[in-house]
Amino acid sequence: MTVYVGINNTIVWTNQDASATQSVPHNVDFQTGPSGFTIPIAWQPLPNVKYGQSTNPITLTVPGTYTYVCDYHAWMKGTIIVKAAP
Secondary structure: OEEEEEOOOEEOOEOOOOOOOOOOOEEEEEEEOOOOOOOOHHHOOEEEEOOOOEOOOEEOOOOEEEEEEEOOEEEEEEEEEEEOOO
């Protein structure tokens, strides 16, 4: 999955995995980001979220490409492309 957002937009992930194993947590672990980006230590990886829960919001302030993965499910990964204002 690839998502495009503007700089300084806030992002929240919500666990909507309604499978039979709803007790299985998910998380968001940033793998790469643009030069100059920092994810606070408390957010690396983002805390586990169980079914129906959401992460705390995070604001990406550096334009560029960020990649992330769920540490529990390697196929659950994505890309966020942050665009600067024109």
